[in-house]
Amino acid sequence: MPDAIAVEALHKRYGDVQALDGLDLTVEQGAVMGLLGPNGAGKTTVVRILATLLRPDSGSVRVCGVDALREPERVRPLIGLTGQYAAVDEKLTGFENLRMLARLARRGRTESRDRADELLAEFGLADAAGRLVRTYSGGMRRRLDLAAGLIARPEVIFLDEPTTGLDPRSRTAIWKVVADLSAAGTTVLLTTQYLEEADRLAHTVVVVDHGTVIGRGTPQELKDRVGGERLEVRLQDAGQYERAERVIRGVVGDGPCSHDDEGRISVAVAGGAMLMPELARELHAAQVVVADLAVRRPTLDDAFFALTEPGEGSISGADPAPAPPEAEHVTAVTAGRTDQR
Structure with missing residues (x-):
């Protein structure tokens, strides 16, 4: 059985800045991988390439066994993406957002309504289904955004810092959703600045800095290396x-x-x-x-700082890679879309 994600020798440069420098990455099917690193380490660039939103300069990318660089249109129905910020339409209700995205994913009217109702119930938003999203709290918007990424029942979902700015209760609710996704067989690649989050959710952790992998293993393995x-x-x-x-x-x-x-x-x-x-x-x-x-006892924070300390790849040396032209405020409903490159 092939890995859900297989990346080899990935390179990406923005002008004079080397955002990715020969990065290798594999994620087993049904696993949660935590992708960690200082700001500017290349995490979001990796996610955007995997989601077919950005092309690398060189390297190979396979998602669910499909070459994502040669056949991105075959990859898009298999994946979902939730970006760093909720990307839902505030002028629509929660139900209308999900129904619209299901229709964009080429679902029929009845199926779109049913899928929207199903996800609203699953994410604890059924009571707010008819409310405009602008009245939602930050945690509710993040849950709706994550639900939007699951419209097409993806085999792989990319979560780029999904709990940024959330209060502890809302963060815990998102953690439960991620754990349930993995238990149901969905592969999750999670980038996060909260190391407790990776420690709790991830089966495997990869630490990147300056566009290359500087550490990998289970959370416990990385902590054991510290002492x-x-x-x-x-x-x-x-x-x-x-x-x-x-x-x-x-x-x-x-x-x-x-x-x-x-x-x-x-x-x-x-x-x-x-x-x-x-x-x-x-x-x-x-x-x-x-x-x-x-x-x-050592924490994942200790392991992170040990790996990224000065001389190893400074945590204060976040590279100043300019943002790619496409906005990062995106929730991708990837099935059937050909305009995301």
């Missing part, structure tokens, strides 16, 4: 650092301790939770006043 547990002590008085370090070394051994000017001490440990009671007792006995004591 194991760290025991962190925050002192009430940073002047007690030397005394606290002696106590910590006496309990956890002679591993390297790091500290900052605000009284935080960090040391790598194994079985940190078992060491905490003894360490708390010894610190108290040494009259070291502790504001906080915790065991911290």
